[in-house]
Amino acid sequence: MSAPILEVSDLVVEFRHDHGYFAAVNGLSFTLAKGQTLGIVGESGSGKSVTNLAVMGLLPRPPARIPRGQIRFHGEDLVNAPEKRLREIRGNRIAMIFQDPMTSLNPYLRIGRQLTESLEIHQNLKRQAAKDLAVHMLGRVGIPAPERRFDQYPHELSGGMRQRVMIAMMLLNRPEVLIADEPTTALDVTIQAQILDLLRDLQAELGMAVTLITHDLGVVAGMADHVIVMYAGRVMEEGRAIDLFRNPSHPYTLGLLQSIPRPDQRVDRLYSIPGRPPDAGSITQGCPFAARCRFAKPACTTAAPPLVSVSATQRSACIAIDEVLADPARRELVQRAQAHAGPAPTAGGGA
């Protein structure tokens, strides 16, 4: 594997709250290499989007603070980098696309102007050269009649087209890292498939590293090489995508996989994780998932369990891993998945 482009280690992001600070992200580490796709999965309040904003240097500090941990881009520290330096990197070498392209496009500016603006800022291009490049890029992301679209306003475009414009915009500067935060959540399923295809093609062509943040396990399974599952700011489990989906080894991952209906399988009643995610700002001792976990032990509520290796390619933050791995419901899920499809995983935990 080539040297990592982006390296996050033991990152803690805290927000000011009624009584002091609470950790929205608590001890997150990952590395991202050229051409790789990292999926970060989590529900509301899991800290997945905050992670993003931290990497982009977009966290308002205060009320946020980063008391611990590092974010390194080609070895350069971003946590304490001056704003001027961040501006050189952001949008240029690390780019981002969001869930709702309507809120990230300026409704008063024509599409073309929004595209050429960044070229003029980051690449010092003359207006005509910038326009040529922008029109070319609109065509490249699958927008029909790009010359005409160039002169339109965002409201004249459909949601799928707006997301294509966002992708074209971020591609113009040939970023090395793309952070995609729920990029297809607002889109219909066939449009989602088009956008994911496009991202995959572009990634192969340009060798970008991608961080895909989503709540949709199906989307992440289709895109990511490596997956991190977050819950209430902490990493519950991480590993190679195939291992994580085939051999879930954390009760939360297992619960999620059990509770989503799979269109290619049939069950009478869905498994459901009891309770609900903790409110943002609530401070929990120990494992944040303990209150909803069917494997929970008294020790779970005293200290957060560290991530331990389940296999060479998978780690889980659970003190009851053995019990989870031996769980009959888990075995059933794993068997059903394996009976179902594709080549068996080449590595991964027991069962």
Added chain:
Amino acid sequence: MSALVSIRDLRVHFPVKGGRVRAVDGVSLDIAPGETVGLVGESGCGKSTTGRALLQLYTPKIAEITGEIRYQGNDLVALGKARGATVKLRPFRKDLQIIFQDPYASLDPRMTIGAQIAEPLRYHALVPKKDMAAKVAELLETVGLSPAMAARYPHEFSGGQRQRVGIARALAVSPRFIVCDEPISALDVSIQAQVMNLMVELQDKFHLTYLFIAHDLAAVKHISDRIAVMYLGQIVELAAADAVYDTPLHPYTQALISAVPIPDPSQRTRSRIRLEGEIPSPLNPPSGCRFHPRCTYAETACKTTEPPLTEVSPGRFVACHPVARGVRFPIREAPASTA
């Protein structure tokens, strides 16, 4: 089969500057008692409009509605246009209820949960005042909430809890039929299963009939007996839920189903039918089959003549000229459902 609700050639058109949005354009559907019919399709296909028109939630000022919605021998479309529609529709409003997608927007932030659940009971004069608190408590328990929560306000609830309140409010008047309009889309993944399971339990307990509208095909397939697929205001395929998923016949259904992401990385390589372009505007839908400009298999007839929804095998309806003739298009090599 004697249907509980019978829709015939329903059209819902919204007049706008420069034309009319033909949101629903000739939908016919029978829904049997106790059945769950899933209504799927992408934004703008008319699935929510169908659900709302079914409950007569559009006034004649907003929408031009034609066709029939038969319920217990009455045509709700005709009643909705009649003088004194409010009064005439009232008895049916009790029987036919709706659960909305966004439990944040459908609850009044200034009213307690208890008062909001009691409101339909008061409106339909179903429960004497002295028994109201007990009835509200009973409803909260039915949907898995604590009766003590009656005194709280919506902002004190999570999304999943609010959706339970929405369900309690719909159940309050003992309906027979509930339109569920994207009831789980706004909820966290771990909460969606809870709400779906609750809906299934309540259906068994109260013999409810559901029209389950959603864009999440996996959820729809899980909960539905039959699925109707809509495209640009029309039903293009209607069949048993498993059949629609396992052997879709209409080219649009095939594309839609092959686009559903499967939570299994080993299925990443499954072949997918790539659908080009986007849904045309319902302001000016294409001639003939509305899907023809995007369809790989379009023939001359598809461009000129609208294909009727035809029963191609028992219980399977498809609106496609070639399919009606007996042509079967290849589908992806899908693994069959495990029973």
